[in-house]
Amino acid sequence: MNDSLLHALRQNFQQGNSRSYAWRRQQLLNLKAALYRHEEAIYAALSADLKKSKEEAWITEIGFVLSEISYVLRHLKSWMQPQNVGTNLLNFPSKSYLLSEPLGVVLIIGPWNYPLQLVLAPLVGALAAGNCAVVKPSELAPATSAVLRQITASAFKENEVLLVEGEGAAVIPRMMEAFRFDHVFYTGSTQVGTIIYQLAAKQLVPVTLELGGKSPTVIEPDANLEVAARRIAVTKFSNAGQMCVAPDYLLVHQSVREPFVQHLKKAIDDFYVSEAVRDYHYGKVVNQRQFDRLLQYLQEGTVLYGGSYDAPTLHLSPTLLADVRPEAKVMQEEIFGPLLPVLTWSKEQEALDIIARNNNPLAFYVFTENDKKANWWMEQVPAGGGCINNVSFHLTNHNLPFGGRGNSGMGAYHGKYSFDTFSHKKGVLKTPTWFDPAFKYPPFKGKLNILKRFMR
Template sequence: MESVQALRQYFETGATQSYTFRLAQLEKLKASVQQHEVDIFEALHKDLRKSKEECWITENGFFLSEIGVAIKQLKSWMQPKKVTTNLLNFPSKSYIVPEPLGVTLIISPWNYPFQLLLTPLIGAIAAGNCVVLKPSELAPATAAVIKKIIESTFDKNYILYVEGDGATVVPELMNNFVFDHVFYTGSTAVGKIIYSLAAKNLVPVTLELGGKSPCVVTANAHIDIAAKRIAMPKFSNAGQMCVAPDYILVHRSVKDALIDALKKNIQSFFGDNPQQSDYYGRIINAKQFDRLCQYLQDGKILMGGQFDHTDLYIAPTLIEITDLNKGIMQDEIFGPILPIITYDDDAAALKIIAQHKNPLAMYVFTNNTTEEQQWIKAVPFGGGCINNASLHLTNHRLPFGGRGASGLGNYHGRFSFDTFSHKKAIMKTPNWLDLALKYPPYTGKLSLFKKAIK
């Protein structure tokens, strides 16, 4: 833990707090990532069989877009924000000063192993913190490239890269050092462990978790567009995406049309044999592969269902579900298997959604404005889309995060800076006016207080 203590000592020098320093670190990080672009492509292909194009959309390009915003907006983010002062405190002035939290810990998962580690890092650097980075050990090729990027760019007393088995390393870190913030992306089960470890020392946390994100296709939906916009994110990264549509609830009147449209678009995206496609990924490891294959027994396969253990390949699969007690409807799928459930009325569909409260995302496809608002208001969820799926997370002006079992806190863009900052409240009162009515004795002043304090 001596290496982590060194970050505390470095932070306390105040070196990380100036605008000039923060900007320089962001620019160095951006340059290093650009320099290692090919290495990142190759590593992600090795770990998850991602194409360069998919890497750019979901990893490199996503990161570069976020860091570009931070570099451009950093000065304005750091400025104190003036707020109105109430009458009681006249003639004072009030403002909010963002200040760094201190030494933070960022823990990332394996499904987007590059950007889910480095995108939170943008916010931590921009806010003026020191950082311990813990990558997923399940994407070793990507972790090795990130190690090269971080250790060639930053002093280890400022940004420390820690590897190893997460189940061992993270508790060791959190039990032996009191961080000022912990940012974790991953499963709800592990999120509970992180939350428990942090609670011992009242350490604030951001938990970016998951859940069963429903996708509702109403009788009023544009079916061809809905199918295209559902299939693209669902089968991107072989379905290993926290905001992928976990299952479809489709109105009976458009069920057959939707299934036909999904089949057509999946074939259009990946060809007759997706295993040969350059644009279709693989499952991260044998453990996840075996877990996913079990779900193939839980319903009627409408398309796909093929798998190859030696290649960690599972075909894009559509599966009709009638028994909601099967495992596929109890767990977050996190793979290229898309359950389709028919509903006849909204109440029945809402009852199904309610079995898994507070999903990370929800998607509604409808051309009826009244209907879309009814669905959005009826279900508590982290964030989502109307007539689209998953792409809300690409807009840095929207906070990304869950609620309840799907997460705590949010980030992206300005929200990342806010997550890694403390909002210090300041009120400045001049000396040229000092009203006697503020001080005891208060005899006869109640009516004045009633006017001043509202």
């Protein structure tokens, strides 16, 4: 890639072209219009890359981004206003406020599982905050990457938003070593996130890392088992389980294991046909490497349900696994596929010990009708976010931050949190000149008591 394109972004930002409300609003409107113009092309690309149906593509990709744009447009002007804060006695009668200023030129690196949404949703926040951006879609979703190239080319100038394609392992290090970005936003695996973090640290570049982890789901004896089964099934097997906030394993109280498993089997039967390869609503595994990895997991437990696959089309049916050993790979690594281990517990500490083997998950879910129990679980399990009697839908609420902690990432976005992620909060103190007391100036001898009074 020509480095002059990166420097053109820097020059455009330094000229102040991206700072105004009018520019930010127009960029978001341009992106919104481009998504509608390319709607059919997006459907075709997501079908080619992941066999997503139009309905799933709209809900989880196109519509998700459009909703984010609409929310940001409604609030952007107020977010840009200085935010008044209190002033201490020492600085009386000064005025204090926070000013949100753009960071500069940011780099957004997207994954392959939601290859449109997870590139464009962060971009919405970056543009709203007044930045120029480089976006790097995943090469593992080539059809969607090609459509994203068309979308960005039609919506932006190259010195506003630059799309870069190619193999990430080669392209990203070269860019980050040749050019200092003002922020790097990465969504993907913990392994690659560690590399991104190291590259950024060399130049003290701040990062947002949206990683993964093994998100547990606890089923209490008093849970509504039928509702729990349906809500778990619809989310876990969406996109063939290739979702960072999908339940990674279940922890079912032993007293309700059998009825819950029956409800879960019925829910899967209701949602998908028995041969998933022919199901319009059921996706495929992204590539052969991921498919082979998932097949290895099949050998690490007893298949309670599913387990069928079609290698030529990379389809693996929704599968429930039992008798999984804690040291098995399927319990050590993020599954990221349509396999769901079902574990049991009788005392809370048993479940907590299992969760602690992969602490700080991206999400934690609990199903119970008891508010006290629900709150107890939420307090006991450190996680990026979570739901009570629901799964994954916390990420659809613009008012909630979405992000991880520890091994599941750092930083957050969505709605106002995206704007804040791509902004710097500048603290400003404005002091009038009509009041200028002598006690603030040397000599200070004899002023100790009055200084103590003002600085309590």
